[in-house]
Amino acid sequence: MFTRNAQRRGLRDITNAGPSESNVAVKPLSRVPAPSDAPIDSARSEVVPHPPTTARSSTSYQHSGQVDNIDARDSQDPLCATEYVADMYEHFRSVEAQTSCRPTYMKGQTAINEKMRSILVDWLVEVHLKFKLVPETLYLTVNIIDRYLASTKVSRPKLQLVGVTSLLIASKYEEIYPPELRDLVYICDRAYSKSEILDMEETILKGLSYSITIPSAHAFLVRYLKAAHADKKMVQLSCYILDGTLQSYSLLKYLPSELAAAAVYIARRAAGRNSWSPTLLKYANYSEEDVVGVARDVMREKNSAQSDLRAVNKKYSSSRYGAVANTTLSNDF
Structure with missing residues (x-):
C-alpha cells in the first residue's frame, strides 16, 4: 500500500552543472505515485524479457559454429509473427537513425546541459519502476525527451515538465493502463498543474509532428x-x-x-x-x-x-x- 505519508525525496540539485546555476530552484519529487492511497494495479507489472524456450540444447549452437533458425520453434505462435519478423527488424534498422538523436543538440540549449538530462533520466527510471510500466515506455520516454530538446529550447524550470509529460505520452502509446494525470501531478509534488502537463503534451506532440513510433x-x-x-x-x-x-x-x-x-x-x-x-x-x-x-x-x-x-x-x-x-x-x- 502506497500512502501520502511515504518518504519523499527532492530532484537532485543540478547546480555546478554549468555557469550561473547557483540559484537553481530544486523541485521536490515524491517517491510515491499514488495520491489516492490505493495500490498500483498489478496489471502494470513491468515486463522483463523471458529467456527463449527451445526444444534443442542452446549450448549445441554455441560451440558448433552452426547458425540457428531462432524463429522456427515459434512458427505456430501467431503472436511471434514469424512470417514478418525478419522484415520488421530490417525496417527497424533502416529507420532507427531517423528516430534517434546525436549528442550535439545540447549546443543549441542555453539553460540546460547534459548533467541535468542525466539527473532527469535517473528520476524517470525510478518513477517508471514505481508505476510498474513496461520497458518500452521508459525507452520511448527518453527518446521523446531527446528529440524534443533537439528541436526546442527549454528553460531549466520546465525540464522536469518535459520529462513527466514525455512519460505520459509514452505511457499512452505503450501501456494498457497509463498513469492517471493526477498521479503525475503528485509525483512532481504539484510543481505543475494538470493543465500545464496537458498543454506541454500538445506542445511536444506538435514539435515531433506526432511521430511517436520508434x-x-x-x-x-x-x-x-x-x-x-x-x-x-x-x-x-x-x-x-x-x-x-x-x-x-x-x-x-x-x-x-x-x-x-x-x-x-x-x-x-x-x-x-x-x-x-x-x-x-x-x-x-x-x-x-x-x-x-x-x-x-x-x-x-x-x-x-x-x-x-x-x-x-x-x-x-x-x-x-x-x-x-x-x-x-x-x-x-
Missing part, C-alpha cells in the same frame, strides 16, 4: 537475446547494462541496435560464453569487431557515471532482477 534499443535487445539463447541471468544482466546507457548523453552517438548488441556482448562475456556467435552475427548483422568498440564505450561510461545517480543500480540490486547490479563486469575487451 525502434528502441530494447526492441533490438529482445531479438538479440533470442539469438543469443540467453538464460534468465543473461536477460537481466543485458537489461541492466542497456538501462544504464539511457542516462549517458554521449552514448547517443550510437544507434539503438548498436547499444543493444553491446549489452548482449558484455553480458555474454560476464557469463563466460563466447563473446559472439554465428547466430548473433546473422540476426544482429554486426560482427564482433563492430560491437567491441561500442561495448568499451558503454563500460567506460558505466564506470565513470555520477555516484549520485543510482536509480538503475538500485533497481537491478533487487532480488526481482536477480541482483545483477552486483555482478562484476570486465571491460577488458
Whole structure:
C-alpha cells in the first residue's frame, strides 16, 4: 500500500552543472505515485524479457559454429509473427537513425546541459519502476525527451515538465493502463498543474509532428537475446547494462541496435560464453569487431557515471532482477 505519508525525496540539485546555476530552484519529487492511497494495479507489472524456450540444447549452437533458425520453434505462435519478423527488424534498422538523436543538440540549449538530462533520466527510471510500466515506455520516454530538446529550447524550470509529460505520452502509446494525470501531478509534488502537463503534451506532440513510433534499443535487445539463447541471468544482466546507457548523453552517438548488441556482448562475456556467435552475427548483422568498440564505450561510461545517480543500480540490486547490479563486469575487451 502506497500512502501520502511515504518518504519523499527532492530532484537532485543540478547546480555546478554549468555557469550561473547557483540559484537553481530544486523541485521536490515524491517517491510515491499514488495520491489516492490505493495500490498500483498489478496489471502494470513491468515486463522483463523471458529467456527463449527451445526444444534443442542452446549450448549445441554455441560451440558448433552452426547458425540457428531462432524463429522456427515459434512458427505456430501467431503472436511471434514469424512470417514478418525478419522484415520488421530490417525496417527497424533502416529507420532507427531517423528516430534517434546525436549528442550535439545540447549546443543549441542555453539553460540546460547534459548533467541535468542525466539527473532527469535517473528520476524517470525510478518513477517508471514505481508505476510498474513496461520497458518500452521508459525507452520511448527518453527518446521523446531527446528529440524534443533537439528541436526546442527549454528553460531549466520546465525540464522536469518535459520529462513527466514525455512519460505520459509514452505511457499512452505503450501501456494498457497509463498513469492517471493526477498521479503525475503528485509525483512532481504539484510543481505543475494538470493543465500545464496537458498543454506541454500538445506542445511536444506538435514539435515531433506526432511521430511517436520508434525502434528502441530494447526492441533490438529482445531479438538479440533470442539469438543469443540467453538464460534468465543473461536477460537481466543485458537489461541492466542497456538501462544504464539511457542516462549517458554521449552514448547517443550510437544507434539503438548498436547499444543493444553491446549489452548482449558484455553480458555474454560476464557469463563466460563466447563473446559472439554465428547466430548473433546473422540476426544482429554486426560482427564482433563492430560491437567491441561500442561495448568499451558503454563500460567506460558505466564506470565513470555520477555516484549520485543510482536509480538503475538500485533497481537491478533487487532480488526481482536477480541482483545483477552486483555482478562484476570486465571491460577488458
